[in-house]
Amino acid sequence: MCGIGGIWNRDQKTVDRSLLQSFTQVIAHRGPDDSGYYFDDDCGLGLGHRRLSIIDLSSAGHQPMASGDQKYWLVYNGEIYNYLELTAELVALGYQFRSHSDTEMILAAYQAWGYDCLNRFNGMFAFLLWDSSKQLLWAARDRFGVKPLYIWEQSPNFIAFASEIKQFTKLPNWKAQVNPQRCYDFLAYGMLDHTSETMFKDVWQLRGGQYLTLNSDRQDADFGKLTVKQWYSLPSNQQDLSMPEAKQQLQNLLKDSVKLRLRADVTVGSCLSGGLDSTSIVCLSDQLRQESANNIPFQTFSSCFDDLRYDERQYIKDVIAQTQVHPNFIFPNANELFEELDHLTWQQDEPFGSTSIFAQWCVFRQAGQSGVKVMLDGQGADELLAGYTKFYAALFANLFRKWHWGKLVNELITCRRYQNATEIQRMIEPLLPIWVRQPLRRLLGYASETAVPSWLNGSYLQTLGVTPQVSAKFALTTPTSIHQLSHLQITSTSVPMLLHWEDRNSMAHSVESRVPFLDYRLVEFAYSLDDTTKIRQGQTKAVLREAMRNIIPESIRTRQDKMGFVTPESQWIKHGLSDRFEIELQKAIASLGQWVQPDVLQKIFQATLDGNSGMQGVIWRVISFSRWLKVFDVKI
Template structure:
């Protein structure tokens, strides 16, 4: 894992790579070259995970053809690709996957991307073609941004803060992206960012930039998920295939020349990873968990069950509200933006503890909920789809199972199905009616937004596609990358092996919810591997924190300060009186507590730290 920089037509700004020294504590590299488009600079900060020697340093080059690259990530199948390339006549001087990437591009060109099983963001200088080629992995695990600077200059970076080190960069708010975050809590759902002049290359996209004066990046999609539901399988075959791929995915992500550990929340996803990894390692696996003694969200009982079931070296951290208030500026600095809930702070503490324990690679469970219908709205989507398909017998059985397992009121189920029975035009009209006046604390003339959330009664297939590509996964990957890299930690995500994702998404709604159980496919694939108490859990509440008690207690002063900061810094975005009313109502219980208030707090802190203007 690393931090990268590439710029054309800008002055030498080595500060742009120094700004992400946290991403690569093991070394720095910098090359400069003159081109027709101006000075080309390639910068790299290294976190050494594979081939720890100086041979793996970047920028890395080869002479035939003449290529140079700065690269962030891991190609997990690099030993197999190396062997294939050697059979085609390539030779290697290092054990690094970076050299495999260079040789793969030399052999197969841009189509090399299809052969990589991993997470990556890189910028490659192809001297013969006189261009830069930049690419991001299928799901956007590793970040990649670009900025059009003065005079036609272009820069690529791992983190947005790197652009702030360049003379001429101005931190200006994109009000539409801000509105999407403040209203809906979505982030990284489009190419636009909160910084008006910065764009991201999204997961599964690549870009080509000719090194001629005035050229602009040409962006295209190199990867797309299979159509949801396009590859159905019988249940026994689906379970066996999922179990096989899940085990192989974990094993691939254990490849490293440094210690590997795992995050453990006590839920199904992280517990499955821990149990599979421990079986493969044959030695104690370091696990790191967040605990909240005496709070309803504490998962200690389940964490202890998993740690007792495998050879483990457990570590627990105890995040608290006072620390949150003290660390908020650091958190938004490393995140390059606000964040939707305080669970990001808890995750920060987990990775901080992993680094302190000397474990620079951590496995984690991101991606499972999105592809396997793990979030509660999946029930509504599944039931609505069954109704529209006329599968009334299955629908009745699933509704009864949901009531039995989860205590869902029958009246609530009936209301959902009535909405689902409406024609599309009726559902849209109902959504518009419910949306009216949703955020009176935002000025409508400024806060328009771009995001159009799916209706609650969308089919499950549409929900899965949205969560994978737009709403949930891109945002969580952003948080994960910044939190881990702030501590020089590489996180690896077995559920985002593209083979596993393509299997799950290809199945569509099939085998996702069965008998009122979400993630049915994973539960069955983990029979005999997971402790039954974990496999059969129906009460997992996500990676949650006692946010309400924190904000009402040790962080109460922070609430007042940041609400005032939001109104002062962005007067054309917020309505101060309505924003204060929102705050008072939530803090006194007149309005049910939700994540809205925290979004305002973290947004204000981000604006202050980066000196953002509108």
């Protein structure tokens, strides 16, 4: 796991050495173990790298790394988990290796299979590969965008590539300006990373499963042309498996995914929330380590609170009792939230939607301080296996659309065991025609599907080109099946955003985070399953619950409530930090100027204090957005 950077200057053959070094040094936290640079002065290209040593800790893993004939140079961020198998395959083809790193394997794979090598990689990655024989820069991102890659085109003549947006602040002529539509998406709906654009004007990213090429051949008619292609998309095939068949295959795939992600030459640990996903990973890791006679203690890290409504230790202790893990309990401090907020905002690159990101920050900070350089986490499971309540609505819509009235009634009845009447009402809402749904949304206090929320200044935002419907397409339209909703959440609305936060929070503390549920084999299998294997008799993630029978504690396998990296945010606003939140809100209102309606925001805040509103998320988004403007000196 590392940080990368690249600068291409069409007009100057020589790349400024000190500029590339400062550009790369900004992300020293991503790679505190080593650094390196490569320059091709004939093509105006410079590559920079910061190394976090995980595989082959020797100097043989130094980057930028060259092929044996020096034709190809690579800077790479990530891990190819099946690198041992691919290395053996390449050795059989006649390739020789000087190191034991997956970096060298990528270079050989490119030589052997060209762009098709991507389809053989099982891992998370973002890299820049310079092919000097073609004078071509090739940049690629993994299937689901676990590792980031940003691009800033100052002009067609100057293009920069980076692991984190903050790197661009070191470049000449950089001016941070808002991208109004993407900023609106965040403020109104808490959304980011759902398109290739960012909240910074002119800064964009490769999406998961994309690669780009930059032609640097001055003799070619396409010199300077940058082309983006989609190299991976979720396959649409679906399987009709029985529950016993589905749960066994899922168990096998998840266990193998965890096994691959335990490969490292450093200490590996895991997040542990006490929920189904992280518990499955921890228990499988413990099982695999015992099978391999690994005696190194496997550490877990959990966010906890004295307020039992937000605390999961009762479940975490069940995991500890069943395994041989060494637990670490972290108690995020409410007073520390605002003390850390500038630094946290700087590391995140963009605003974030709730204080739960602070809880995750504290967990990874403790992992780094404990000497754990690799952490496993459960991102992706909810989106794959229907873990959110929104999936009930998708299931109901699918059964309704297919006229499966008996199953629909049965699911509605059994759902009542686990969800209250208000939640069920929200689940049924998407089944209603729009002429009924719109008034109902207003009655329940939600944003309209076609109108700007009342606390934002719609008339002013319209002058900036903001279109409410763009966000509504993602945030409010409910697909007609679990299958469709999973696709939307994996590729656009949920997973990319969660991975953004996880990458920044972990790498800020020089920790590599690995996500077993996003092994592409597991994703494709789970995505192919019928809706009824995912929600059955009112239970979410039914197939995972069956797959983990006799592997995880029964108290967690049958658990229905859901927390994750939750914080007592509403309690902080109402009680302990109410004055601080109000001060921060007033600062935010002043900094956002014409973007917001101050009186409406103040009423929302007061309603939250009075306990009459659950809209504290709006308050936090405004505060976070304001801090982002300040930290990055963004012109609004």
